[in-house]
Amino acid sequence: MLGLNKKDMTLLIAVAVLTMFAPFFLNPFPTDSAMAQFNAGYPDLMQRFVIFGIFAIGFNILFGLTGYLSFGHAAFLGVGSYAAVWIFKLFTYNVVPAILLAVIVAAVFSVLMGYVSLRRSGIYFSILTLAFAQMMFALAYSVLSNPKFNLTNGETGLQVYPNDPQMFHPEGMQDFPHLFGLYMNSTYTMNVGPWAFDFNTGYYLCAVVMLAVFYLAIRIFRSPFGMMLRAIKSNQTRLNYTGLNPRPYTLAAFVISGAYAGLAGGLMAAMDPLAGAERMQWTASGEVVLMTILGGTGTLIGPVLGAGFIKYFENIFSKINDAVLHQWFAFLPDGLEDFVVFIIHPFVGKGWHLTLGILFMLVVIFLPGGLVEGGQRIGKWIKNRGKSEDSDAGPKTEPAE
Amino acid sequence: MDAILLQILNGLDKGSAYALIALGLTLIFGTLGVVNFAHGALFMIGAFCAVTLQRFLSLSYQTVSETEKDFLGNPLKVETPYVESWFGPEIGASIIDWSTPLAILLAIPIMMLVGLIMERGLIKHFYKREHADQILVTFGLAIVLQEIVKYYFGANPIQTPAPDALSGVANLGAWFGLELAYPVWRIVYFCFAALVIFGVFAFLQFTTFGMVVRAGMADRETVGLLGINIDRRFTIMFAIAAAVAGLAGVMYAPINPPNYHMGMDFLVLSFVVVVVGGMGSLPGAVLAGFMLGILESFASTTWATTTIPGINQIIIYLVAIIVLLTRPRGLMGRKGVMEE
Amino acid sequence: MGILEVKDVGKRFGGLQALGDVNLSVKENSVHAIIGPNGAGKSTLLNCLVGKLIPDTGSVMFDGQSVLGRTPYEINQMGISRVFQTPEIFSDLSVMENMMIPCFAKRDGSFRMHAIENMMDEKDIVEKAEAMLVDMNMADKREMHAASMSRGDKRRLEIGMCLAQEPRLLLLDEPTAGMARADTNNTIDLLKQISDERDITIAIIEHDMHVVFSLAQRITVLAQGTPLVEDNPENIKGHPKVREAYLGESA
Ligand SMILES: Nc1ncnc2c1ncn2[C@@H]1O[C@H](COP(=O)(O)OP(=O)(O)O)[C@@H](O)[C@H]1O
Ligand SMILES: [Mg+2]
Numbered sequence A: 001m002l003g004l005n006k007k008d009m010t011l012l013i014a015v016a017v018l019t020m021f022a023p024f025f026l027n028p029f030p031t032d033s034a035m036a037q038f039n040a041g042y043p044d045l046m047q048r049f050v051i052f053g054i055f056a057i058g059f060n061i062l063f064g065l066t067g068y069l070s071f072g073h074a075a076f077l078g079v080g081s082y083a084a085v086w087i088f089k090l091f092t093y094n095v096v097p098a099i100l101l102a103v104i105v106a107a108v109f110s111v112l113m114g115y116v117s118l119r120r121s122g123i124y125f126s127i128l129t130l131a132f133a134q135m136m137f138a139l140a141y142s143v144l145s146n147p148k149f150n151l152t153n154g155e156t157g158l159q160v161y162p163n164d165p166q167m168f169h170p171e172g173m174q175d176f177p178h179l180f181g182l183y184m185n186s187t188y189t190m191n192v193g194p195w196a197f198d199f200n201t202g203y204y205l206c207a208v209v210m211l212a213v214f215y216l217a218i219r220i221f222r223s224p225f226g227m228m229l230r231a232i233k234s235n236q237t238r239l240n241y242t243g244l245n246p247r248p249y250t251l252a253a254f255v256i257s258g259a260y261a262g263l264a265g266g267l268m269a270a271m272d273p274l275a276g277a278e279r280m281q282w283t284a285s286g287e288v289v290l291m292t293i294l295g296g297t298g299t300l301i302g303p304v305l306g307a308g309f310i311k312y313f314e315n316i317f318s319k320i321n322d323a324v325l326h327q328w329f330a331f332l333p334d335g336l337e338d339f340v341v342f343i344i345h346p347f348v349g350k351g352w353h354l355t356l357g358i359l360f361m362l363v364v365i366f367l368p369g370g371l372v373e374g375g376q377r378i379g380k381w382i383k384n385r386g387k388s389e390d391s392d393a394g395p396k397t398e399p400a401e
Numbered sequence B: 001m002d003a004i005l006l007q008i009l010n011g012l013d014k015g016s017a018y019a020l021i022a023l024g025l026t027l028i029f030g031t032l033g034v035v036n037f038a039h040g041a042l043f044m045i046g047a048f049c050a051v052t053l054q055r056f057l058s059l060s061y062q063t064v065s066e067t068e069k070d071f072l073g074n075p076l077k078v079e080t081p082y083v084e085s086w087f088g089p090e091i092g093a094s095i096i097d098w099s100t101p102l103a104i105l106l107a108i109p110i111m112m113l114v115g116l117i118m119e120r121g122l123i124k125h126f127y128k129r130e131h132a133d134q135i136l137v138t139f140g141l142a143i144v145l146q147e148i149v150k151y152y153f154g155a156n157p158i159q160t161p162a163p164d165a166l167s168g169v170a171n172l173g174a175w176f177g178l179e180l181a182y183p184v185w186r187i188v189y190f191c192f193a194a195l196v197i198f199g200v201f202a203f204l205q206f207t208t209f210g211m212v213v214r215a216g217m218a219d220r221e222t223v224g225l226l227g228i229n230i231d232r233r234f235t236i237m238f239a240i241a242a243a244v245a246g247l248a249g250v251m252y253a254p255i256n257p258p259n260y261h262m263g264m265d266f267l268v269l270s271f272v273v274v275v276v277g278g279m280g281s282l283p284g285a286v287l288a289g290f291m292l293g294i295l296e297s298f299a300s301t302t303w304a305t306t307t308i309p310g311i312n313q314i315i316i317y318l319v320a321i322i323v324l325l326t327r328p329r330g331l332m333g334r335k336g337v338m339e340e
Numbered sequence C: 001m002g003i004l005e006v007k008d009v010g011k012r013f014g015g016l017q018a019l020g021d022v023n024l025s026v027k028e029n030s031v032h033a034i035i036g037p038n039g040a041g042k043s044t045l046l047n048c049l050v051g052k053l054i055p056d057t058g059s060v061m062f063d064g065q066s067v068l069g070r071t072p073y074e075i076n077q078m079g080i081s082r083v084f085q086t087p088e089i090f091s092d093l094s095v096m097e098n099m100m101i102p103c104f105a106k107r108d109g110s111f112r113m114h115a116i117e118n119m120m121d122e123k124d125i126v127e128k129a130e131a132m133l134v135d136m137n138m139a140d141k142r143e144m145h146a147a148s149m150s151r152g153d154k155r156r157l158e159i160g161m162c163l164a165q166e167p168r169l170l171l172l173d174e175p176t177a178g179m180a181r182a183d184t185n186n187t188i189d190l191l192k193q194i195s196d197e198r199d200i201t202i203a204i205i206e207h208d209m210h211v212v213f214s215l216a217q218r219i220t221v222l223a224q225g226t227p228l229v230e231d232n233p234e235n236i237k238g239h240p241k242v243r244e245a246y247l248g249e250s251a
Helices: A006-020 A034-038 A043-066 A073-090 A095-117 A122-143 A201-222 A224-234 A236-240 A246-271 A282-295 A302-319 A322-328 A334-347 A349-366 A370-390 B002-032 B039-057 B082-087 B089-097 B099-121 B131-153 B184-206 B208-218 B220-225 B230-252 B262-277 B282-299 B302-307 B311-326 C042-050 C072-078 C095-108 C123-135 C151-164 C181-197 C209-215 C233-238 C240-250
Strands: A187-192 A195-200 B060-069 B075-081 B169-171 B181-183 C004-013 C016-026 C031-035 C057-062 C080-083 C169-173 C201-205 C218-223 C226-231
Touching: A006 A201, A034 A302, A043 A073, A043 A195, A043 A201, A043 A224, A043 A246, A043 A282, A043 A302, A073 A095, A073 A122, A073 A246, A073 A282, A095 A122, A095 A246, A122 A282, A122 B131, A122 B262, A122 B311, A195 A201, A201 A224, A201 A246, A224 A236, A224 A246, A224 C095, A236 A246, A236 C072, A282 A302, A282 A349, A282 A370, A282 B131, A302 A349, A302 A370, A322 A334, A334 A349, A349 B131, B002 B039, B002 B184, B002 B208, B002 B230, B002 B262, B002 B282, B039 B089, B039 B099, B039 B131, B039 B230, B039 B262, B060 B082, B075 B082, B082 B089, B089 B099, B099 B230, B131 B262, B169 B184, B181 B184, B184 B208, B184 B230, B184 B282, B208 B230, B262 B282, B262 B311, B282 B302, B282 B311, B302 B311, C004 C042, C016 C042, C016 C057, C016 C218, C016 C226, C031 C042, C031 C209, C042 C072, C042 C080, C042 C169, C042 C201, C072 C080, C080 C151, C095 C123, C095 C151, C123 C151, C151 C169, C151 C181, C181 C201, C181 C209, C201 C209, C209 C233, C218 C233, C226 C233, C226 C240, C233 C240
Parallel strands: C031 C201, C031 C218, C080 C169, C169 C201
Antiparallel strands: A187 A195, B060 B075, B169 B181, C004 C016, C004 C057, C218 C226
């Protein structure tokens, strides 16, 4: 179906079900319960899950398949956001043209950056992309916000002001991005007993877009083009001596992933009509790298998992403070309670980045295949445990997915 | 003329920092073949050694003065640093005043230890892995180190003054009959950097240890075959590179009040410097460091920024991109080191 | 006129004259061996033919067209395939995928954007790759991870990948170096079979005399960057200069 084999179709359906019913899955705890702080089913966070999912899926098409490690992809996300906000400012709050322009502008930028950077590989490529992105960040942050030619509005960030032209914005419509009249911030809350579930228009738009681009990614993975990209990662020498030119392939992958980043940026602006330069900084690029490797580089579902994982724990960890910790460990004797809180304190709240860094290292060191590999290992372990009881067959090596 | 000279001087201090960090990066890359994204963090830790020592020396106890009163009429509380009570007020005060240069003594062992732990505990396991993995794990480490510093020292820059005697402005031009006011500490920094660079080169040139390391940089396998334990030397080399970055950081503290992200800021630029100088070339790293520092300072003049707005922000990246595309080996890169 | 004409090719590396005035003519549908002691410049010559190195002087014509100044993939698309000393295959891919890539390269040229089609739906490619696997005697290894194969199998796969491109000239650089006797003999048989059954010219660089004399119809002896003699195997065996420069050394 849809040109996918059974396994891929199952995966797609699973992701579709998860995203469509996310408002239920992510709010498993009643609103008033103590566990409600672990709920993640509010619109803002759910939007971030899927938007960063899109970003990481795209990044994975470049890094996962070709092995080219870009440290500049946040720049495309930022460019996409700026493009979208400009549409809001000049023309209309309808998100369709904004998102389209975001994708196109990001793709144009990635053609330029990719064309130059891909003339080198390995660490030089990483440094070139880093240099480009930092340059764009520096420009967006300062130069392009001068009074004569204010493209980015510098530190404040680009936003829509009442005196902007907004040529096609009809009178009487709210000042917020919408999809043909459906406002991105409109939320229907369903109350079931003590539970509350939020259904947000913006989230569903993002989720549908993500499903579409996830489907596209599956197709790319299974296509001859995808195979060529994996071949580039595996052995460029052989590829060259097989009559294939790696450069247009890598450039195409670069532009596709850049367009994905632009799409994510456009959606971000559609959810909240604001664009700031900090979105382009290289730490932001580092974040998408982390999402991809944490989930599982080169796997289909990995980047989505990684993005969800990081955004969820970012949200949870940042909310935890000493009061919460004391509440959790209240069952311990007083001295011990203080000690435990003292130990955990640096890793939560504002210390989330510390946890993130440690996680990053642990994954690279012990689990280069990310969560997907971790899952596979556990699965294999369980299977082998079941097997070893009736036969002593050695572990079979199966080709990686 | 004065203006040009001044810009060159202005570029020297940043250039010195770039050169020192790039030197360490190149040493590590050349010997261990590892791309170390945590090298900027070592620079930052060095700067915080200065902060720590300053705070430590300023630790005080409180006494209540019997004679003096504060403006509310309460007895005045007097803070006396312990050092002043141990060594007498005068010597004590000057020890505190000189805390930044003194921090060099603290930083050398600490940085070498940090380097040693880093290499033995982490980097060692990544020799055989892909460059992408090395980048990623050291990037993670850099985040961890900077977050730890942020946790203990906060997010704001911390003023770390130079000794009074060295914090004024000198009229350098007097020697040449020109008008050139220039902060003394920056001159000190440049001289210090030159000294360290000279020391590292002399060490590599004139000691047997250095000879083996240089041979190892040129051809690791062959030297390994000679039965020389190259790994242990490389570990020590890593520690030295860490110390160089740390020293660069200590002395930079008065120029730019240390903050937790200064390492990252400098790292990106230092990588660019290494690439421009030529991966694996020590003289290239130093040369490119100073060159880019000076270039940046020229690009920051009002003349440059009015001609091409923002040129000061992007000049280094621009140069790097041009160099990488036209001379992929960098200015002085050796053949065969990470080509393509 | 041979299919490959090398005229006065010279190449210097700094002070070292690796190749000086090499002339070579390879006849269509023959097996031509290039032998010579270590450091004679055999690999350098081969690299000049495939676009990895550009000679300082001289010309290299393949089928009447110059190959100089072209990139490796362009030269490959002209019909020259190359087998490496240590097998170069796509080790992260399955054996079948390894075989499909050259089939795509043959059909679609050096680049084609087919990002939406499922690769297994390309029936002609799949059939051709499967047939090639059968030819190479590795149909049972179809789904195997290429990295997990034995060295002999990797060599077989690499040769098969080159053949899948239907090249007119197949270049091999010491294909049996470091191989056990049995593997070497297998490789000889395979190459014999290939040259008998296909319209293909083979140029082989070899150190192992056994291989050379069992395969080649024509032999060029290279020493210190210049061709010493070019003749058929019988004459080469008895040639005094060759004995002196090469056979004497290896005896
Ligand atoms: N890229 C290179 N740079 C410098 N010298 C080289 C290079 N490639 C080969 N050589 C030198 O050229 C000579 C011929 O080498 P090569 O063609 O590999 O010999 P063969 O394959 O016959 O053993 C050798 O002396 C070798 O050291
Ligand atoms: Mg050779």
